[in-house]
Structures are given as C-alpha cells and as structure tokens.
Amino acid sequence: MAASSYAGAVRAGTMAAARRHQQLGFRGDIEARGGNVDVFRAINMLDLPLLLRPLHGLLGAYLSEPAPGVLVTTQRPMSIQRFTAAHELGHFAMRHLPSLDDESILRRMPMAGEPTADFQEIEADAFAVEFMMPRWLILWHSARQGWMADEFRKPNRVYQLSLRIGASYEATCWTLVRHRLITLPVARDLLETQPRELKVALLEAHKPKDYRGDVWLLTQRDAGTRIDGSRNDLFVLRLEEHSGGGYLWDIDQLRASGFGIVRDEVEALDREGIGGPVIRRVTAQPTELYRGRIAIDERRPWEPDEPIASLNVDIDLTGPEEEGLSRAERRSLLEAA
The missing domain is CATH 2.60.40.2020 (Immunoglobulin-like)
Incomplete structure (x- = not known):
C-alpha cells in the first residue's frame, strides 16, 4: 500500500531498506572486514539488470516493463553513483512505477530541506539513505576509529567518515542529523567547510x-x-x-x-x-x-x-x-x- 504522508513514506522506505540488509547479510560481512555497503553488489545479487551509461540530464532511472531494470550515469563521482543506484534499488524493492531521476534526488534527501509531494520518490530517497548509510554502519566505523560523539562536530572527522561509508560529505552531514548524532545547526556549520579545504x-x-x-x-x-x-x-x-x-x-x-x-x-x-x-x-x-x-x-x-x-x-x-x-x-x- 502506498504511503499517504511524508512521515509514512520515510518510514516505509527505511523499513524496506532494513529488510534488504537482513536478506543480503551485508552487516555481518562489514562488521568482520570493514568497508561500506556495496550497492552495486546488492543489485547484482538480486539479479536486477543494471546499465551504466553516460546519461544526459539524468542521474539514473528505474524501469518496470517489460521487466525491472535500472540505469545509472557514468558522469558523476562514485559517491553520487552509489546513492543513485541505491535510490533506483529502492524503486525496485518497493515495486514502484517507472521513474526518471535527475539531481533533485540529491537535494531532497531526508533532512536536506527540499521535500517533494511525490511519496514514491520520498520512499526511494529514504530507502537509499538507510540502505547506504545505516546507523549501525556509522557507529561501527566510529568505534573502529575511536571517534566519540563530539568528533562529529569536526569537519575533518565527518569527511573521513564519508569516505569510509562511501557517501558524499554533504550527504553524510544530513544523515548524521537523521540518525540524531548531530543537530541541524551543527550540520549547517559543518557544511560551511568545503571538502577541498579539508x-x-x-x-x-x-x-x-x-x-x-x-x-x-x-x-x-x-x-x-x-x-x-x-x-x-x-x-x-x-x-x-x-x-x-x-x-x-x-x-x-x-x-x-x-x-x-x-x-x-x-x-x-x-x-x-x-x-x-x-x-x-x-x-x-x-x-x-x-x-x-x-x-x-x-x-x-x-x-x-x-x-x-x-x-x-x-x-x-x-x-x-x-x-x-x-x-x-x-x-x-x-x-x-
């Protein structure tokens, strides 16, 4: 059943991502050897056809007919490719209608401040965040590095965390807010620092x-x-x-x-x-x-x-x-x- 509210869509996408993690068994592998959630490996394990192409004006797409499949651009950095792939995987996991996805999926991710009235897209956004950047993954890397909660006020720490979870610096800042590991004002302060400076x-x-x-x-x-x-x-x-x-x-x-x-x-x-x-x-x-x-x-x-x-x-x-x-x-x- 489709969500009827923003909160319901976020909850549905988050729960669907948690179910996929349980199905694929990624958590145990990461906690044993480190690394990030390999979104492209997940797509391959689920036998979901994937095409990597230089898409003009799009980051990715989900097609449901005649059979499910996803497209991801080759014209963006790896962190954006991974988030796009997770978004398209969300469409597949939640049996959505076909979707052509442009850079708006980056601007409207949960906590970033640019929501949409399209609950299907909200579900896919929430799925992508939870699948690629779950709280347990952030806490695992934090424990491994010896980072305490206050460390996430430091741009250099958040930047290093972003590399280890395979996300952009900006997406990591917003996700820390979503997981209540930092406050919204702290995230805005962090975003005053650009990765190039770091x-x-x-x-x-x-x-x-x-x-x-x-x-x-x-x-x-x-x-x-x-x-x-x-x-x-x-x-x-x-x-x-x-x-x-x-x-x-x-x-x-x-x-x-x-x-x-x-x-x-x-x-x-x-x-x-x-x-x-x-x-x-x-x-x-x-x-x-x-x-x-x-x-x-x-x-x-x-x-x-x-x-x-x-x-x-x-x-x-x-x-x-x-x-x-x-x-x-x-x-x-x-x-x-």
Missing part, C-alpha cells in the same frame, strides 16, 4: 594537479579493513614509529604495493622527550589503476623477526563505475569462471 589541510605542502580525488587519512586503526576509492585518490599514512628502539616503517613495502611516495616526514609525539615514539607521516598516491593491498610493517631493518606492528588494508581504487558492467558484476563473473 583535502588541502591533509596534504599540507603537497599540491596535486587537482583536488578531484579524495584524501584518505590512514592510521593503524584501519588495519584489516577495506577501502573502496577512486583513481585519483591520495593517502596520508599517520603511523606511530618506535625509531628510538630501531623500529622503522618499511616504506619500500608501500612502493612495492604500487604507490609512489610524494612526501615522507617525522614529527615528535613528545617534543620534550628523547628517544620516544614519533609519528611517521607518509603521503602516497597509486602509480596506476589499482586493486590490491596496502601492506607495510614496522620492524628493525637488520632483524628478520616478526614486525611489532603492521598495516594491511585491502583497496579497490578503480572507481567511479564506467560504462558496461559494474565492478561488482565483473568480480562476480571472474569468481565464477
């Missing part, structure tokens, strides 16, 4: 040719997790190093993982002490389109013993989605071969 601050003296890629701040808290990024992304590794005891992070391993080192520096943790731990801060970028693993150990160069610390992160930097099969569908076909 990238510049993270990269410090390094100036890339442009700032279209994201900048990930990785620490040892990211060990054993997964990263789903884009071709132009850069990484700042901030690692505690026990150089006073002869232990150093093996930067050659990072190079062997397929990264170029654009900056490498050391800063003292305790400026008054001598011989204590320091912070090794390394800025790196992939040298080519890359899917694999960052693997780096802290060890004494002259000893073959086990390292005292390691950072191993599975990464996929092949986004955004390109024309043809989605990355999830290509991986599924390779695994079945």
Whole structure:
C-alpha cells in the first residue's frame, strides 16, 4: 500500500531498506572486514539488470516493463553513483512505477530541506539513505576509529567518515542529523567547510594537479579493513614509529604495493622527550589503476623477526563505475569462471 504522508513514506522506505540488509547479510560481512555497503553488489545479487551509461540530464532511472531494470550515469563521482543506484534499488524493492531521476534526488534527501509531494520518490530517497548509510554502519566505523560523539562536530572527522561509508560529505552531514548524532545547526556549520579545504589541510605542502580525488587519512586503526576509492585518490599514512628502539616503517613495502611516495616526514609525539615514539607521516598516491593491498610493517631493518606492528588494508581504487558492467558484476563473473 502506498504511503499517504511524508512521515509514512520515510518510514516505509527505511523499513524496506532494513529488510534488504537482513536478506543480503551485508552487516555481518562489514562488521568482520570493514568497508561500506556495496550497492552495486546488492543489485547484482538480486539479479536486477543494471546499465551504466553516460546519461544526459539524468542521474539514473528505474524501469518496470517489460521487466525491472535500472540505469545509472557514468558522469558523476562514485559517491553520487552509489546513492543513485541505491535510490533506483529502492524503486525496485518497493515495486514502484517507472521513474526518471535527475539531481533533485540529491537535494531532497531526508533532512536536506527540499521535500517533494511525490511519496514514491520520498520512499526511494529514504530507502537509499538507510540502505547506504545505516546507523549501525556509522557507529561501527566510529568505534573502529575511536571517534566519540563530539568528533562529529569536526569537519575533518565527518569527511573521513564519508569516505569510509562511501557517501558524499554533504550527504553524510544530513544523515548524521537523521540518525540524531548531530543537530541541524551543527550540520549547517559543518557544511560551511568545503571538502577541498579539508583535502588541502591533509596534504599540507603537497599540491596535486587537482583536488578531484579524495584524501584518505590512514592510521593503524584501519588495519584489516577495506577501502573502496577512486583513481585519483591520495593517502596520508599517520603511523606511530618506535625509531628510538630501531623500529622503522618499511616504506619500500608501500612502493612495492604500487604507490609512489610524494612526501615522507617525522614529527615528535613528545617534543620534550628523547628517544620516544614519533609519528611517521607518509603521503602516497597509486602509480596506476589499482586493486590490491596496502601492506607495510614496522620492524628493525637488520632483524628478520616478526614486525611489532603492521598495516594491511585491502583497496579497490578503480572507481567511479564506467560504462558496461559494474565492478561488482565483473568480480562476480571472474569468481565464477
């Protein structure tokens, strides 16, 4: 039965997304290995036909006849592609009428302040937010990173959260309001800061040719997790190093993982002490389109013993989605071969 009110539509979309999560079993996988909700994998698992095309004037579309199928544009960043795909999945999950979706789906997402009277679209919007950015996912990443509630008042923390859940910075701000993790005035304050400013601050003296890629701040808290990024992304590794005891992070391993080192520096943790731990801060970028693993150990160069610390992160930097099969569908076909 179609919703008859805005609140009813939001509730229906949210509940439908929770049911799909339970059906697909994503939560257990993410809580074991990290990462985000792979919307394109969900579409593939549900055998919902998907076409990725350069759509002009549209972000996506849902078709119900002669059989259900969705379209998603190749002309937007990965975070927008993912939200669009989640919106179209919502139309499918709730058995909606066909829909052609433009950028209004971004402006009217719950809490963003531009509602519509079309309850079908409200249901799909709410589905997309809950499916892609559920509260448990935000809390999982927060616990993993050691972020307390007050941390979400800091733009740099919200930006790093947005990368880990695979959403835009703006969508993450509004979703934190929706989950009552911040207030509406705090979200508006956060949105005064643009992601470009946060990238510049993270990269410090390094100036890339442009700032279209994201900048990930990785620490040892990211060990054993997964990263789903884009071709132009850069990484700042901030690692505690026990150089006073002869232990150093093996930067050659990072190079062997397929990264170029654009900056490498050391800063003292305790400026008054001598011989204590320091912070090794390394800025790196992939040298080519890359899917694999960052693997780096802290060890004494002259000893073959086990390292005292390691950072191993599975990464996929092949986004955004390109024309043809989605990355999830290509991986599924390779695994079945």
